[in-house]
Amino acid sequence: MKAKNYHMMSGYQKVIYHLSLFFKNLPHNLKKFFKILGKAIACFFIRIVEGFANFGRTFSEGNKFTKLSFLIMGLSCLIYGPFWMGLSFFLIEILFILFIKEFAILYLVDLTTLGTQAEVETFNEAKGIMEYITADNSMLILLYSVLSLVVICIFIIAYIQSTKECLNAQHRHEREEQAQSFKMMLRSLKDENYHITLLSIPTLLLICFTVIPLIFMILLAFTNYDANHQPPGNLFTWVGFGNFKDIFGKNAIKSYTFLYLLQWDLIWSFFATFLNYILGMILAMMINKKGIRGKKIWRTIFVITIAVPQFVTLLLMSKILGDNGTVNLILERFGLQTIPFLTDGHTARIVIIIVNLWVGIPYTMLITSGILMNIPSELYESAKIDGANAAVSFFKITLPYVLFVTTPYLITQFVGNFNNFNVIYLLTGGGPQSTVLYQAGETDLLVTWLYKLTINYQDYNLASVIGILVFVVSASLSLIVFNMSSSVKNEEQFQ
């Protein structure tokens, strides 16, 4: 098939065409993806080197005040203006020194060992009890060190910026230009620098509650923080790549569990995403069909199930489908064999996918009904003239249209399902337990396994490794598909 015939193809052929294109381009796109990734990393380092080079240049070009500004941040700005800028740089420096002295240094000194002081126990005769000198808390040392390092990084950026600004101030002074006033700065924050205003608070929140915890989590993967090395009673320390080796074959049962669960995780996310999607769309089409009455009522019925909190409905489902649940009670009443919906591995997997349909279809129904209304009706009319029946026009027009329009949504859904904690945890809790998996059940996803490892078994190091691997899988999946789908979309013109 050649691209020039593209506009003459029917919708169905277009889908085939795109699918073939997709797979044909897969190796190419993968290569491109890694090239871009490599470039980005290289860029990052080049930027750092450039930063240092600039830094040196600034020093050599500066006069004595600018040179002194390397020690007293913002000095040139204070002398030549803008005064507010110099003052804020200076305050940043003071705060930073206080921070290092009062907080960071206490933890950073132990970062390489994660603490050495073990617990000391002595008997106090007078009180009649034991007394303890508490051990170093490796976890807090690690966490606060990460916090300190992030603050230091931010400070370094501010520091380099300050030297630049000081040189600028000096140059402005030499050229006898007016410095930017405080008012002008405020005004620019509302206009050409509005993105700084908009992004500052979200970025700060993200650094505190996402970035720092993430770095902490990633670092845990290189320690031996498990049930046998738990703070506060015990110290843990760095072990390098040992945990990764365990997962990739050194420890047979752990690596088997990982592969087993990864496989199920992928199967699950595939079915959970696409079945929900297609069936939800069919439901939306049925409700939206001309001549069907009570559209609002039908829609509301399904919306109600969204409104009941998911943890309630899923827990109910687990009670209804349990071995002695309502469904089995009914089966028994009619003299039928009861079904181990959630206690047999294979059945449980199927049941989970079906229950997830119950949860997910109303959502897809809502989303796709909006899109379905936007499909130009000429498409259908021309199809009808060609004698296409309902099924044909569904496969040739509706499905391709909606599919292409919602690719990004599908990807987020897929990744969301890959990490779908709620459905599994509330419905089966990962069970039934398996005799061949390491602390995991037949229906556990990688995330629920990770959760169990931390909460029930305190195997934080292993859990971190899994967290990192889960991330690698979902991030590369979505970045690749995103880049590809955007390139597909550009040539894709339905309207």
Place this chain on the structure above:
Amino acid sequence: MKKSYKRSRKITNGIIYIILTVMAIFWLSPIVWLLIRSFQGEKGAWITTLLPKQWTLSNYTRLFTQTDMFNYPLWFLNTFKIAVFTCIISTLLILMVSYCYSRLRFKSRKAFMNLGLVLGMFPGFMTMIAIYHILKAFGLYQSHISLILVYSSGACLAYFIPKGFFDMLPRSMDEASIIDGATRSQVFWKIIIPMSKPIVVYTALTSFLAPWLDFIFASIIMKDNYDKYTMAVGLFKMLERENLYEYFTRFCAGAVLVSIPITILFICFQGYYVEGVAGGSTKG
């Protein structure tokens, strides 16, 4: 010819009605089951009969009278308070971030967006423990503020759908007003926001609902402090093994009561929800 066409259409419609009815029964039956159980007089999660033998309203009344252990009304208030603040803060943040990515062009915009996409993909559980200790270091331990902060910070990564929505709005309008001398901040507040009612409602609705649904993070933050619990954590506690027998029917009653306001919200704003999400998710 025309008659048979009409008849076949009638038949297909009939089949559709049947399918819809069957599906509606399937979809509603767990909820009906929940309702029935909330009126059940016998204790415990498991009864040998399909319908309870005794019917009672006491499951509902006891939620509000026996409050010394499980303080349902207080949980309701807590959750409402957290939900209102989270809703305001995170709606603002999400819209700000989305507008920024959609309309403003600045250095490293793409990098920021990709970073946001990537950060959202780490499984959250591992980080929760770290978040807990960071909050503790800030002295925000076991407080509602900490929950509001964390819910709002998570929202900063949810720019995807609103950004898609903003992308679809015609750019000519705001470009014209910038030429007329409006600042970008004015464009955002006076032009974009008023045009984006569906997406504003959509973001507000989803962020308002988040605190009602999250049980895992809230329970990690609040631990044993029952009076600070949110609805979801409290209800979840009722189903723990040792409370199940005594509290199962009350759990059902509590769940029914929580669902009512959410259902009303959903039904009222359904249209906006559809418009918002459909508009936003179609454009990447």
Place this chain on the structure above:
Amino acid sequence: MKKFVAVFLTTLLVTTALFAGGAKESNSSTQNTKPVDMMEKETVNLKVWGSIDAQDLLKEMVESFKQEYPEKEYNIEFGIVSEADAKARYLEDPEAAADVFFFANDQLKDMVKAGALYQIAGSYKEKVIAQNGEGSVESATVDNKLYAFPETADNGYFMYYDKSVISSEDAKSLDSILAACKESNKKFYFDLSNSWYVASFFFGAGCSLGIDENGKQTCNFNNADGLSAANAIKELTASPYFMGGDQSVLTGGMGDSLAAGVCGTWVANAMKEKLGDNYAATKLPTFTRDGEQVQLGSFAGYKLCGVSKVTKSPVDAMKLAQWFTNEQNQLLRFEKRGIGPSNIKVAAMDEVLKTPELAALAQQSLYAVSQNDVLGTFWGPVEAFGANMEAFNYEPSIQAQLDDVVSQITN
């Protein structure tokens, strides 16, 4: 002027740096010399964790504690954390956890290893040893060091049954129980997908658990005895008169569709409510192992009261924990909640011995295995095996499944 600014700022910077360095030391020295005001009563803040059913009783005990020690102002807070969850909740954040908390003794070793428990020494230790049953003291001891106060001695299980369906003679063996169930078309409840219960077959058949010198679990559930136990489990689960499921099945169905069930004292009140005059309890029955009758074993557990190692007021926490577990309060616990005491004197009282469920527990205790030597890795794999049996899942073979279970436990 410019130079002045530069010099001024430099000095400011240097002094800040120096001040910041010195500030910490002076802070800590003021803390040490904090004067104690002798006129006012010292206020002590403590937090106690107990299960939800125990809350009222704990409050009552705290009131009497305050009267006993009026010289201090006690400000005691309560949290609801069950004995089963104490370890997990505690380790999430020891500083936020309770000062005094109750837990089941199988968590002791893990908690000691994690440095959670305050060692009990001196006169406290002597009193505990003198007043409590040997098994309960042993259950709180690691390497001759005592880490908790024994609270109850009833964390085990036995059988409840409906007198109108099963005679006391029938209740002695599994086969006759199932036969009686068949006659009345009722069922026998045994939660075999729960490792705590399913282990009773293995213990009955002569298998054992232990801990080797490296602190790892040892387990021989996959030997010939284990296989025979597993076959007995298989047979029981295959019977149409068997019923599994969690505890709510028993509390909901006893008397209606169930004629007998295995559980512990905590469901005694629900059982009495359901069965009324037909209420009866006894030791576990015997089961058929390769043609001969063998008594089912069980786990014997104790509930303990521990003091957090990071508590701010160890002396008071220690006193409170001792108070919760003394003779007077163990008696109170028995009277109010029917819980079996670990205190020797209370356990020997007539009322205690006459209670059917405690008597049953005492009978079963002859065949019970201590829960001391069970580590966290035991529960998951054994549960998986039980679930497989309930689901009639015999692939791979039972022997292979047992091998997997043991290799996981001892891993």
